[in-house]
Amino acid sequence: MALKKDKYNQIVREYDNRQLKNKHELDMRRKEVFEAVPELKQLEHDMISLSAQCGRLAVMGDSSSLDKLKTQSLDLQARQIELLVSNGYPADYLELRYHCDTCKDTGFVDGEKCNCYKQAVADLLYSDSNLKNILLHENFNYFSFQYYSDDYIDDVLGVSPLTNIQKIVAGCKSYIKNFDKNKDNLLFMGNTGVGKTFLCNCIAKELLDKGYTVIYLTAFRLFDILEKYKFGRDTESSIDASNQFSYILDCDLLIIDDLGTEMNNTFTTSQLYLIINERMLREKSTIISTNLSYEDINSKYGERIYSRVISKYSIRRIIGKDIRKIKAFNNI
Numbered sequence: 001m002a003l004k005k006d007k008y009n010q011i012v013r014e015y016d017n018r019q020l021k022n023k024h025e026l027d028m029r030r031k032e033v034f035e036a037v038p039e040l041k042q043l044e045h046d047m048i049s050l051s052a053q054c055g056r057l058a059v060m061g062d063s064s065s066l067d068k069l070k071t072q073s074l075d076l077q078a079r080q081i082e083l084l085v086s087n088g089y090p091a092d093y094l095e096l097r098y099h100c101d102t103c104k105d106t107g108f109v110d111g112e113k114c115n116c117y118k119q120a121v122a123d124l125l126y127s128d129s130n131l132k133n134i135l136l137h138e139n140f141n142y143f144s145f146q147y148y149s150d151d152y153i154d155d156v157l158g159v160s161p162l163t164n165i166q167k168i169v170a171g172c173k174s175y176i177k178n179f180d181k182n183k184d185n186l187l188f189m190g191n192t193g194v195g196k197t198f199l200c201n202c203i204a205k206e207l208l209d210k211g212y213t214v215i216y217l218t219a220f221r222l223f224d225i226l227e228k229y230k231f232g233r234d235t236e237s238s239i240d241a242s243n244q245f246s247y248i249l250d251c252d253l254l255i256i257d258d259l260g261t262e263m264n265n266t267f268t269t270s271q272l273y274l275i276i277n278e279r280m281l282r283e284k285s286t287i288i289s290t291n292l293s294y295e296d297i298n299s300k301y302g303e304r305i306y307s308r309v310i311s312k313y314s315i316r317r318i319i320g321k322d323i324r325k326i327k328a329f330n331n332i
């Protein structure tokens with residue numbers, strides 16, 4: 001996928017900055033421990049000179065001396081860890097720490113783009129729907145069961161809203177755990193304000209943290225992108241839309257929030273079918289949230305989409321009161 005040059009440069013800069021930051025932080029840690037435990041400074045000096053000697057011997061092909069030096073080097077490393085730990089530092093305190101351990105903040109693994117790089121591209125392309133700030137507060141740590149009542153039993157589901165949401169949250173956690181294996185799709189149904197978007201965000205956060213690529217779009221925004229992609233001429237925004245389109249089909253998880261709030265027409269219906277179908281063929285998971293009932297989905301999007309969703313998505317119906325209203329009423 002061709003990314004425009006300025007955007008590509010922006011990402012490369014971001015990776016350069018990460019590496020510089022890692023290096024700077026390591027320098028700060030070194031300064032700190034060398035002041036506290038001077039022997040560690042001498043030890044590092046010895047390790048560097050030993051490694052230079054190893055390099056020379058390797059070039060000369062002197063393998064028996066090389067083996068000896070390697071053993072010495074391991075002894076020094078062990079001593080370093082011992083000193084760090086006995087002085088109350090973590091064993092890896094003098095190692096570089098990475099934002100992404102998989103690619104060591106280079107963006108690539110064996111010449112292939114790392115998932116963190118793909119997500120960086122997605123974040124850039126979708127900067128106006130960037131999840132990062134939202135996810136600081138909308139994640140499982142902040143999920144509260146207090147908004148779900150245990151006072152009545154729902155006629156259809158046969159459980160209270162609280163029992164229902166507890167089951168759903170447990171199911172979401174297992175969805176995350178088995179994400180790679182199951183390639184499952186979810187449909188969150190329920191009235192406005194019962195916590196569908198919040199749950200979508202909880203899942204997004206966990207999967208992003210695990211290194212998967214996740215794109216969150218409201219249905220309105222999704223179809224806006226698709227329209228630009230389909231009908232846009234060769235303008236800057238249509239090039240962006242074309243990149244965005246590839247990601248919509250290819251990201252590990254696509255979240256379509258609030259399906260049914262977009263302007264519905266034959267274009268949106270055909271595009272929705274394409275996305276649902278194509279992602280299934282590619283074995284990529286999708287989560288859809290909607291206020292619509294089964295009948296609404298059928299009448300709005302037609303039999304083809306309806307039957308796909310009913311048969312291929314695990315349905316999670318959330319019941320309860322409008323949390324936004326409860327919060328506003330109680331001034332939370």
Ligand SMILES: [Zn+2]
Nearest residue numbers: 100103114116
């Ligand atoms: Zn990475």
